[in-house]
Amino acid sequence: MILFKACPRCGGDLHVSGDIYGPYNQCVQCGHVVDLKPAMVTVPVKTKAPSRRGSQAA
Ligand SMILES: [Zn+2]
Secondary structure, rough: OOOOOOOOOOOOEEEEEEEEEEEEEEOOOOOOOOEEEOOOOOOOOOOOOOOOOOOOOO
């Protein structure tokens, strides 16, 4: 499904698509992405070297 001239950035055509984060519209011309449901915003947790305290018990 394509929404013609619906891009807020360049006035291009939005292509309705989606991924695991939810549906979104992406402009065919400029690639601008418009999220449809910004409900689930997952913050990527960067795990550095995990400190294993108290792991000396054997
Ligand atoms: Zn655009």
